[in-house]
Amino acid sequence: MTSEAHSMARVFTLHKTTPTGRSGTLETSHGTLSTPFFFPVATAGAMKGLSFEELLSVGAEVLLCNTYHLHLSPGEDVIEAGGGLHKFIGWDKPILTDSGGFQVFSLKNIRSISDDGVSFRSHRNGDEHFIGPKEAMHIQHALGSDIIMCFDECPASTAPRQEIIEAVDRTLRWAKVCKQEHEKLKQERGTSPLLFGIVQGGLEPDLRKKCAEELIAIGFDGYAIGGLAVGETEDEMIAVLKEVCPVLPENAPHYLMGVGDMGQIEQAIALGIDMFDCVSPMREARHGNIWLSNGEKLRMHRSEYIQDHSVIDPTSPSPLSKKHTKSYLHHLMRLGERYGETIACLQNMAVTLEAVKRIREKI
Amino acid sequence: MTSEAHSMARVFTLHKTTPTGRSGTLETSHGTLSTPFFFPVATAGAMKGLSFEELLSVGAEVLLCNTYHLHLSPGEDVIEAGGGLHKFIGWDKPILTDSGGFQVFSLKNIRSISDDGVSFRSHRNGDEHFIGPKEAMHIQHALGSDIIMCFDECPASTAPRQEIIEAVDRTLRWAKVCKQEHEKLKQERGTSPLLFGIVQGGLEPDLRKKCAEELIAIGFDGYAIGGLAVGETEDEMIAVLKEVCPVLPENAPHYLMGVGDMGQIEQAIALGIDMFDCVSPMREARHGNIWLSNGEKLRMHRSEYIQDHSVIDPTSPSPLSKKHTKSYLHHLMRLGERYGETIACLQNMAVTLEAVKRIREKI
Numbered sequence A, B: 001m002t003s004e005a006h007s008m009a010r011v012f013t014l015h016k017t018t019p020t021g022r023s024g025t026l027e028t029s030h031g032t033l034s035t036p037f038f039f040p041v042a043t044a045g046a047m048k049g050l051s052f053e054e055l056l057s058v059g060a061e062v063l064l065c066n067t068y069h070l071h072l073s074p075g076e077d078v079i080e081a082g083g084g085l086h087k088f089i090g091w092d093k094p095i096l097t098d099s100g101g102f103q104v105f106s107l108k109n110i111r112s113i114s115d116d117g118v119s120f121r122s123h124r125n126g127d128e129h130f131i132g133p134k135e136a137m138h139i140q141h142a143l144g145s146d147i148i149m150c151f152d153e154c155p156a157s158t159a160p161r162q163e164i165i166e167a168v169d170r171t172l173r174w175a176k177v178c179k180q181e182h183e184k185l186k187q188e189r190g191t192s193p194l195l196f197g198i199v200q201g202g203l204e205p206d207l208r209k210k211c212a213e214e215l216i217a218i219g220f221d222g223y224a225i226g227g228l229a230v231g232e233t234e235d236e237m238i239a240v241l242k243e244v245c246p247v248l249p250e251n252a253p254h255y256l257m258g259v260g261d262m263g264q265i266e267q268a269i270a271l272g273i274d275m276f277d278c279v280s281p282m283r284e285a286r287h288g289n290i291w292l293s294n295g296e297k298l299r300m301h302r303s304e305y306i307q308d309h310s311v312i313d314p315t316s317p318s319p320l321s322k323k324h325t326k327s328y329l330h331h332l333m334r335l336g337e338r339y340g341e342t343i344a345c346l347q348n349m350a351v352t353l354e355a356v357k358r359i360r361e362k363i
Helices: A003-011 A052-057 A065-073 A077-080 A084-091 A101-106 A131-143 A161-189 A205-218 A235-245 A262-272 A282-284 A318-324 A326-335 A338-362 B003-011 B052-057 B067-073 B078-080 B085-087 B099-104 B133-143 B161-189 B205-218 B234-245 B262-270 B280-286 B317-321 B326-335 B339-363
Strands: A011-020 A022-028 A032-037 A037-039 A063-065 A095-097 A110-114 A118-120 A129-130 A147-149 A194-199 A222-225 A254-256 A275-277 A287-292 A297-299 B010-018 B021-028 B031-035 B037-039 B063-065 B096-098 B111-112 B116-119 B127-131 B147-149 B194-199 B224-225 B252-256 B275-277 B289-291 B297-299
Touching: A022 A262, A022 A338, A022 B031, A022 B297, A032 A037, A037 A131, A037 A338, A052 A338, A063 A065, A065 A077, A065 A101, A065 A129, A065 A131, A065 B275, A077 A084, A077 A131, A084 A095, A084 B326, A095 A131, A101 B205, A118 A131, A129 A131, A131 A147, A131 A161, A161 A194, A161 A205, A194 A205, A205 A235, A235 A262, A262 A338, A282 A287, A282 A338, A287 A338, A318 A338, A318 B010, A326 A338, A326 B085, A338 B099, A338 B339, B021 B262, B021 B339, B052 B339, B063 B067, B067 B099, B067 B127, B067 B133, B078 B085, B078 B133, B085 B096, B085 B317, B099 B116, B116 B133, B127 B133, B133 B161, B161 B194, B161 B205, B194 B205, B205 B224, B205 B234, B224 B234, B234 B262, B262 B339, B280 B289, B280 B339, B289 B339, B326 B339
Parallel strands: A037 A275, A063 A095, A095 A147, A147 A194, A194 A222, A222 A254, A254 A275, B037 B275, B063 B096, B096 B147, B147 B194, B194 B224, B224 B252, B252 B275
Antiparallel strands: A011 A022, A022 A032, A110 A118, A118 A129, A287 A297, B010 B021, B021 B031, B111 B116, B116 B127, B289 B297
């Protein structure tokens, strides 16, 4: 057993593999997580639509925060001075931070890209910032994240093959820098966050496979699949998972980034994915799209709900949806009342967490 | 004992009168309230900034909802079909509804005023509506309110004396219609909501006194003082209370409408007021003005809080303010994150409810 393999065995324990998926446990500095699981996304250190108390009430165990947003405001220096991200936001369970790469590339305010990183303008005030692999590690260590992501280049799903080749090569070069910097920072700080590599490669099977294999050669605590759920079809996404999952080490966690559709999550778990994050349960809820526990979806803005005094979801894992009626929720959402958002967000989040939990318990 | 006095004795029991105020109990169809107390305002059937669960967590016992807003959306027919306001919004403690008069007169979309009532346009979509004393009673009975307010005319505090004379006369004529219609509706429906009269009269002592005396002659379950906290000085407000409070029956509850400043509440309680409502704790919170339990006020948007990692209020009755720091709250409010609003609103509401409770317990 190499020291890499040893390190990974300590972090992730695979309990069972069945045709419906893998079950395991992931050890972090802030507790042990049962896999598969779903990350609620607290972009700038808070949920857009729920309080942490509400989130905890429906069984959330872990949080994803965005490095890009926290770097811009309040800045990792403020958060570090405040005792780290857990203390700053008042959340003592595990936190994963993304690397900022996705936002830097998708918000399209890039000034220049070099092998050192990306110079970009803040989407808020136009201030110029620079993040590269070293900076991404420094920021995430300063935040005190439990699971740190490598800084990667995420090309558009429609990008030509040559662009994807370059993005994979840069992602791999940056992954090496991230690993090196991460090990140095762990030593210096005496902390032990996990570092995950991110497999890029668009919809090109050979590039995905190459990226995965080279990341594995570098050696990470876990492996994420990035650059999906960005406009490709479900079949195209599943084809990538079928290519990549078998390549990933069995004794490391596999994380599919940005996928929140329950049908897709179920398929991905069957293919060997252990971790998911997505803003969609909350975003859809804020737009009035309610996911019921039986799989139905309601569009609460429709006038058919004005006089529908039945409860929102009688078998909901959210107490608010068993108590309140569709008529009341319609009324609140029509007026833009915040409590409507609370009811809707708690419903979609509760249903998502519950569905993943049910899949996990059946494995 | 007349039948009026008998009815009032059943509703309100005065326990004690001291130089700091009166303590008593008010019986409603949804429970008994200890006076003095403060109404959180749930305008359209929800709080602007808090969930009912959050509101209950800081000891709220009663709610004020706005007839004007609920009449426009979803309409009392929808709420009645849904089983009444308590069931519709999921709140089983007492509810007071205002009459709609204040909104009709202050939103300045009036088309015409007659002795039957006011024709006005919705502030939302311009639809024409009509509310008079009869309509105000029908709407509030349909809502299933525990405490119903007479439809009154609330003139601007700067209005000339002649205008105030006319408003008082109209308020008194409407009060008689309200009383009659209310008694009829109680009979028809077999319900027993309370009806409060509203003393108007601007800053004119004789008009205030006249209005109070004539309302008492009609006979109500409680008496409100309206048309204050609309731009007059604190001294002017206190002068009106000193004029009106001694006139009001000792064995009926006295309600000062629209006052939320704790210093003014304390003075008003000493003068014999039992009930208060105001949107200011929540509105101030949403604007970043935080009321501490020691009486200090913080403006959270100030940059001095960027690096202030002390807790918001170590002796707060809100658990969120004992847990979270000023730095975190500043960060959330700067970004417009909703959880910042939750922390701020819960703080100001908790401090207000706690302060009134402390005064009550010391009487």
